[in-house]
Amino acid sequence: MLSANSQNAILPPMRISYLECTRCGEHLSADRPQNVCPKDGGVLFVRYDLAGLKGKLRRDDLSGRVASMWRYAEVLPDADPVTLGEGFTPMLPNRCGGGALPRNGAEPRHHTSCEPANVFIKDEGLNPTGSFKARGMSAAVTMARHYGLKKLAAPSAGNAGGALAAYAAAAGIEAYIFMPKDVPLANRMECDYYGAHVTLVDGLISDCGRMVAERIEKERLSNHKEGWFDVSTLKEPFRVEGKKTMGYEVAEQFGWKLPHGIIYPTGGGVGMIGMWKAFDEMEELGWIGSERPKMIAVQAAGCAPIVKAWEAGKSTSEMWADASTFAAGLRVPKAYGDYLILDILKKSRGTAVAASDEEILAAMRHWASVEGVFAAPEGAASLVAYQKLLASGFFRADDTVVLFNTGSAYKYLDMIAAQEKKARPAAPVARSINIGGIIGPY
Numbered sequence: 237m238l239s240a241n242s243q244n245a246i247l248p249p250m251r252i253s254y255l256e257c258t259r260c261g262e263h264l265s266a267d268r269p270q271n272v273c274p275k276d277g278g279v280l281f282v283r284y285d286l287a288g289l290k291g292k293l294r295r296d297d298l299s300g301r302v303a304s305m306w307r308y309a310e311v312l313p314d315a316d317p318v319t320l321g322e323g324f325t326p327m328l329p330n331r332c333g334g335g336a337l338p339r340n341g342a343e344p345r346h347h348t349s350c351e352p353a354n355v356f357i358k359d360e361g362l363n364p365t366g367s368f369k370a371r372g373m374s375a376a377v378t379m380a381r382h383y384g385l386k387k388l389a390a391p392s393a394g395n396a397g398g399a400l401a402a403y404a405a406a407a408g409i410e411a412y413i414f415m416p417k418d419v420p421l422a423n424r425m426e427c428d429y430y431g432a433h434v435t436l437v438d439g440l441i442s443d444c445g446r447m448v449a450e451r452i453e454k455e456r457l458s459n460h461k462e463g464w465f466d467v468s469t470l471k472e473p474f475r476v477e478g479k480k481t482m483g484y485e486v487a488e489q490f491g492w493k494l495p496h497g498i499i500y501p502t503g504g505g506v507g508m509i510g511m512w513k514a515f516d517e518m519e520e521l522g523w524i525g526s527e528r529p530k531m532i533a534v535q536a537a538g539c540a541p542i543v544k545a546w547e548a549g550k551s552t553s554e555m556w557a558d559a560s561t562f563a564a565g566l567r568v569p570k571a572y573g574d575y576l577i578l579d580i581l582k583k584s585r586g587t588a589v590a591a592s593d594e595e596i597l598a599a600m601r602h603w604a605s606v607e608g609v610f611a612a613p614e615g616a617a618s619l620v621a622y623q624k625l626l627a628s629g630f631f632r633a634d635d636t637v638v639l640f641n642t643g644s645a646y647k648y649l650d651m652i653a654a655q656e657k658k659a660r661p662a663a664p665v666a667r668s669i670n671i672g673g674i675i676g677p678y
């Protein structure tokens with residue numbers, strides 16, 4: 237049985253007006269936990285009384301506020317936040333982004349030939365647990381605690397699991413995480429230390445998602461409710477709320493003038509969906525105009541369902557067979573919110589680009605050696621996409637473009653070592669790693 241502080245108890249009223257289905261427009265109450273639209277399975281968006289906030293909450297009111305995503309408190313759920321200091325990450329100049337990507341081992345070490353920076357790296361690797369997933373989980377776990385939920389379950393390609401485990405630990409809630417057995421070692425280890433219950437699955441995140449759905453269904457049919465709740469990507473409304481703060485930050489960090497383009501590594505695509513929602517909210521608040529950046533989804537060539545659907549002019553994607561890439565977060569064979577992602581690409585006059593593992597590895601080395609940013613493979617894929625779009629004329633050299641680095645490479649050391657070995661079997665880096673025995677085969 238649930239405690240008095242349960243989903244049946246009367247909770248204080250929230251500033252949330254209602255939850256809205258992104259497919260059929262149905263309104264649902266936020267007074268109790270909700271997953272997806274009961275009619276059509278559509279993703280639910282949180283709606284606030286923005287018209288009522290307009291004029292009362294001004295952009296200038298933000299100055300001096302906490303340097304975390306909770307500085308945008310008025311457009312987030314007003315429960316007591318479960319926070320570890322997530323968000324308000326730096327916007328770094330990408331000083332050497334314009335030229336062709338150098339080959340391995342021939343890196344430029346200076347910036348004398350570089351143009352003034354109009355390309356930027358939004359470095360999400362500095363979040364708690366080392367990825368942008370912290371934002372979504374801070375919001376989702378905040379609301380889970382508010383509702384009195386006891387057991388949070390989610391499938392994860394890696395970093396979402398780590399973030400859920402950390403925030404659940406901070407909130408005193410149990411986390412049940414289902415991950416592919418070959419996720420980066422860091423993800424397995426952090427979940428263990430955060431005290432989460434981890435199930436390693438011989439399959440992909442889609443297989444993990446099915447296992448979560450089965451467990452939740454068991455709870456639904458049970459007479460003895462244990463307080464299980466599914467916090468899978470886009471199957472509860474609050475992870476989007478956390479991730480949308482990236483959109484608020486881009487606007488604030490650019491002095492409320494949005495860039496020409498945003499390149500976003502797209503697995504589940506919630507970051508892009510969230511940012512697009514944020515732009516609409518800021519326009520309603522009178523903070524920005526109607527102009528939008530071109531939104532670019534970058535995926536790994538070994539798992540590119542959105543790119544394939546985009547190129548075929550489709551409004552939904554198909555399950556990608558044999559998904560394979562060392563960018564673990566991009567190994568999502570079908571995104572639940574694919575219809576939202578493809579719609580954003582279309583509305584923003586954006587596009588979708590694929591990057592091979594070889595290109596991603598070269599981009600990682602480039603960013604690390606030239607910019608001092610040791611980016612996650614998913615993040616480095618943004619640089620590959622930018623180079624391709626610059627070469628194709630999609631972007632002009634003086635366009636302001638934000639490349640999202642969604643996480644830290646420190647979470648991927650084993651995957652990077654394996655990829656290095658694959659790419660350059662005799663390379664000194666791979667050799668020294670093997671001899672040192674620090675990062676062995678797993």
Ligand SMILES: [Zn+2]
Nearest residue numbers: 257260273278
């Ligand atoms: Zn619906």
